[in-house]
Amino acid sequence: xxxxxxxxxxxxxxxxxxxxxxxxxxxxxxxxxxxxxxxxxxxxxxxxxxxxxxxxxxxxxxxxxxxxxxxxxxxxxxxxxxxxxxxxxxxxxxxxxxxxxxxxxxxxxxxxxxxxxxxxxxxxxxxxxxxxxxxxxxxxxxxxxxxxxxxxxxxxxxxxxxxxxxxxxxxxxxxxxxxxxxxxxxxxxxxxxxxxxxxxxxxxxxxxxxxxxxxxxxxxxxxxxxxxxxxxxxxxxxxxxxxxxxxxxxxxxxxxxxxxxxxxxxxxxxxxxxxxxxxxxxxxxxxxxxxxxxxxxxxxxxxxxxxxxxxxxxxxxxxxxxxxxxxxxxxxxxxxxxxxxxxxxxxxxxxxxxxxxxxxxxxxxxxxxxxxxxxxxxxxxxxxxxxxxxxxxxxxxxxxxxxxxxxxxxxxxxxxxxxxxxxxxxxxxxxxxxxxxxxxxxxxxxxxxxxxxxxxxxxxxxxxxxxxxxxxxxxxxxxxxxxxxxxxxxxxxxxxxxxxxxxxxxxxxxxxxxxxxxxxxxxxxxxxxxxxxxxxxxxxxxxxxxxxxxxxxxxxxxxxxxxxxxxxxxxxxxxxxxxxxxxxxxxxxxxxxxxxxxxxxxxxxxxxxxxxxxxxxxxxxxxxxxxxxxxxxxxxxxxxxxxxxxxxxxxxxxxxxxxxxxxxxxxxxxxxxxxxxxxxxxxxxxxxxxxxxxxxxxxxxxxxxxxxxxxxxxxxxxxxxxxxxxxxxxxxxxxxxxxxxxxxxxxxxxxxxxxxxxxxx
Numbered sequence: 001x002x003x004x005x006x007x008x009x010x011x012x013x014x015x016x017x018x019x020x021x022x023x024x025x026x027x028x029x030x031x032x033x034x035x036x037x038x039x040x041x042x043x044x045x046x047x048x049x050x051x052x053x054x055x056x057x058x059x060x061x062x063x064x065x066x067x068x069x070x071x072x073x074x075x076x077x078x079x080x081x082x083x084x085x086x087x088x089x090x091x092x093x094x095x096x097x098x099x100x101x102x103x104x105x106x107x108x109x110x111x112x113x114x115x116x117x118x119x120x121x122x123x124x125x126x127x128x129x130x131x132x133x134x135x136x137x138x139x140x141x142x143x144x145x146x147x148x149x150x151x152x153x154x155x156x157x158x159x160x161x162x163x164x165x166x167x168x169x170x171x172x173x174x175x176x177x178x179x180x181x182x183x184x185x186x187x188x189x190x191x192x193x194x195x196x197x198x199x200x201x202x203x204x205x206x207x208x209x210x211x212x213x214x215x216x217x218x219x220x221x222x223x224x225x226x227x228x229x230x231x232x233x234x235x236x237x238x239x240x241x242x243x244x245x246x247x248x249x250x251x252x253x254x255x256x257x258x259x260x261x262x263x264x265x266x267x268x269x270x271x272x273x274x275x276x277x278x279x280x281x282x283x284x285x286x287x288x289x290x291x292x293x294x295x296x297x298x299x300x301x302x303x304x305x306x307x308x309x310x311x312x313x314x315x316x317x318x319x320x321x322x323x324x325x326x327x328x329x330x331x332x333x334x335x336x337x338x339x340x341x342x343x344x345x346x347x348x349x350x351x352x353x354x355x356x357x358x359x360x361x362x363x364x365x366x367x368x369x370x371x372x373x374x375x376x377x378x379x380x381x382x383x384x385x386x387x388x389x390x391x392x393x394x395x396x397x398x399x400x401x402x403x404x405x406x407x408x409x410x411x412x413x414x415x416x417x418x419x420x421x422x423x424x425x426x427x428x429x430x431x432x433x434x435x436x437x438x439x440x441x442x443x444x445x446x447x448x449x450x451x452x453x454x455x456x457x458x459x460x461x462x463x464x465x466x467x468x469x470x471x472x473x474x475x476x477x478x479x480x481x482x483x484x485x486x487x488x489x490x491x492x493x494x495x496x497x498x499x500x501x502x503x504x505x506x507x508x509x510x511x512x513x514x515x516x517x518x519x520x521x522x523x524x525x526x527x528x529x530x531x532x533x534x535x536x537x538x539x540x541x542x543x544x545x546x547x548x549x550x551x552x553x554x555x556x557x558x559x560x561x562x563x564x565x566x567x568x569x570x571x572x573x574x575x576x577x578x579x580x581x582x583x584x585x586x587x588x589x590x591x592x593x594x595x596x597x598x599x600x601x602x603x604x605x606x607x608x609x610x611x612x613x614x615x616x617x618x619x620x621x622x623x624x625x626x627x628x629x630x631x632x633x634x635x636x637x638x639x640x641x642x643x644x645x646x647x648x649x650x651x652x653x654x655x656x657x658x659x660x661x662x663x664x665x666x667x668x669x670x671x672x673x674x675x676x677x678x679x680x681x682x683x684x685x686x687x688x689x690x691x692x693x694x695x696x697x698x699x700x701x702x703x704x705x706x707x708x709x710x711x712x713x714x715x716x717x718x719x720x721x722x723x724x725x726x727x728x729x730x731x732x733x734x735x736x737x738x739x740x741x742x743x744x745x746x747x748x749x750x751x752x753x754x755x756x757x758x759x760x761x
Contacts (some may be wrong), residue, residue, distance in 0.1 A: 040066045042148025043109045061118040072103045102661040130194035133158040164233035170240035180362040194234040214279035217243025246280045249316035260325040293365040300324040328357045349373040367396040390421035413437045427468040433458040451515040465496040495592040508553035512537035524719035527567040534560045554591035556584040573649040577761045581641035589689040598637025601678035604754035608726035609707025616678040618705035642675030651700040668713035706730035719758035
């Protein structure tokens with residue numbers, strides 16, 4: 001009878017589909033639509049955690065619920081629908097199932113052993129943070145209302161233990177100056193809560209400091225933690241084995257030229273921050289590696305100890321620098337693209353070029369080229385009438401290192417350029433420019449990572465200004481239009497007059513500086529970090545007056561931009577932009593401001609609710625039509641710019657190894673709010689010779705336009721290809737009754753469409 005009862009019980013247990021919980025209890029869970037034999041995790045709940053938030057606990061374990069992306073949910077919905085229709089062809093059902101199978105990585109199934117491992121991680125985390133008596137357990141329960149399974153993690157933190165004593169062994173023999181500096185690096189103090197993570201950081205920090213100050217052989221043991229269960233205190237012992245302090249010995253350089261021209265010995269030596277007789281420093285070795293690779297002439301660089309040529313001594317270690325050269329000369333004809341630093345405008349076209357990366361034997365770069373360029377391609381695709389065409393012949397020359405001052409490394413770039421470009425469909429300008437820059441690179445630990453001192457010399461000649469102005473006057477239908485044409489042609493009229501009467505060597509010359517801070521984790525699609533650039537430009541003619549050598553540009557230009565990026569999770573990034581520009585223009589009646597120096601608002605990289613260059617705050621009706629209107633709006637800028645943007649970027653998760661899953665992971669969507677405007681239109685009143693608009697101080701706030709939009713992104717190696725739709729939420733130029741989109745008749749139908757490559761910032 002006993003055996004019969006046992007057999008019946010075993011059969012019953014085998015027939016029941018059960019899922020065990022943490023304490024050995026059993027309950028039937030809600031099966032997954034993907035596989036009825038499995039149970040998905042639908043939600044994670046933490047109960048009892050007081051010291052650490054749910055987000056902090058999520059970072060130290062991999063307990064996650066299933067999260068189906070939009071495509072997954074759509075496919076699953078239609079699979080459910082068509083599966084209920086008997087007339088649905090089986091191949092169609094199989095195709096949907098195959099697509100859904102490629103996204104199975106989005107699903108999280110309950111596996112008791114794996115969940116227990118994750119619960120142990122939480123327990124260990126509390127242990128590391130000084131909660132030595134904490135307990136962590138879990139249950140998994142079905143929620144039949146929401147039709148999901150919920151894992152509930154129960155935490156009892158109990159008391160957090162403090163540090164009663166910290167003992168360092170092996171640091172007493174250090175020199176007094178080194179010992180004093182190590183004391184400043186100690187993070188934990190007696191009376192602090194025990195924290196194993198901070199303890200590890202302190203030990204690694206101390207060891208790295210020793211490695212940077214001559215202690216080549218330094219190492220440490222795992223800290224010993226003694227627990228006093230009665231007093232609930234921890235005692236810590238940290239043991240270092242520093243070894244004898246070492247200096248750099250002989251340093252010899254080995255070239256693997258692969259048939260290429262050798263870089264001069266002095267240039268290679270100048271890249272090395274390690275010097276014979278200096279105390280050994282790991283940071284100096286790493287910076288030397290970075291300096292050598294930045295020359296662009298080497299495929300591979302290594303710096304390592306070696307006794308093959310020079311023996312080591314009791315106090316010094318020889319090092320070998322090994323350099324593997326890359327191909328130095330290249331020719332090419334093809335499509336090119338580049339982007340401006342602040343405006344982020346995409347320029348592109350066709351280019352023929354030659355490059356030599358070691359032209360004079362000291363890693364100098366010589367790059368002559370010829371280009372046909374379309375400036376600001378994203379706007380040209382949107383409206384061909386705004387396209388700026390340019391033909392360029394130029395040379396880029398770069399000397400990577402001229403001088404080293406303390407930690408700053410100063411180089412030189414010279415980029416002479418001759419171009420013929422269309423500023424307007426009736427106005428063409430040829431330009432010879434000679435920008436000379438001294439780029440300065442700084443160590444990564446400084447806030448300003450790079451800055452440059454810039455000198456620019458330019459000769460800009462309007463080819464057909466009189467004819468262009470004549471055509472616009474012919475198109476003027478009223479006397480008022482004719483007056484306005486005179487006003488809007490002022491800038492290039494001043495330039496044309498100066499060229500005809502003075503025959504100058506340069507029409508504009510200037511001195512400037514740009515400072516850059518960049519902590520982004522990726523220059524194309526950053527998930528975290530900050531980018532900032534601050535620049536100013538001052539004409540030499542401000543000190544000398546107008547003359548035929550230094551030109552007649554009379555303006556002082558400032559610009560600053562800050563971009564911040566915060567990764568909210570693996571797929572979601574919050575981005576913020578703030579940008580301002582200001583031009584102080586004097587002697588307006590006679591001087592000019594080059595087109596590329598003027599400020600414009602609106603467009604794919606500005607306030608996206610307006611087309612490119614069409615946004616500005618004005619208080620005066622110009623009453624212009626035809627070509628005069630197009631010229632004034634598109635090719636006469638402003639002296640003040642205020643812009644900002646808040647953007648939420650979501651990128652779809654990788655859902656498997658199939659082709660569909662790979663493509664889905666490249667897509668993303670964006671929601672954004674842009675604000676900004678351009679002020680002080682560079683149009684002069686014919687009588688006062690001053691700006692046509694005057695503002696009260698508060699109008700720089702009330703005059704800001706707002707745009708709300710959505711975008712689609714597809715990642716490429718040089719940044720995302722993007723499509724943006726934006727609506728002008730608030731237009732300060734409209735009358736009071738219809739400034740907001742909700743009060744306008746066109747409403748949501750009045751949107752602006754933009755195409756671009758790369759994020760707007």
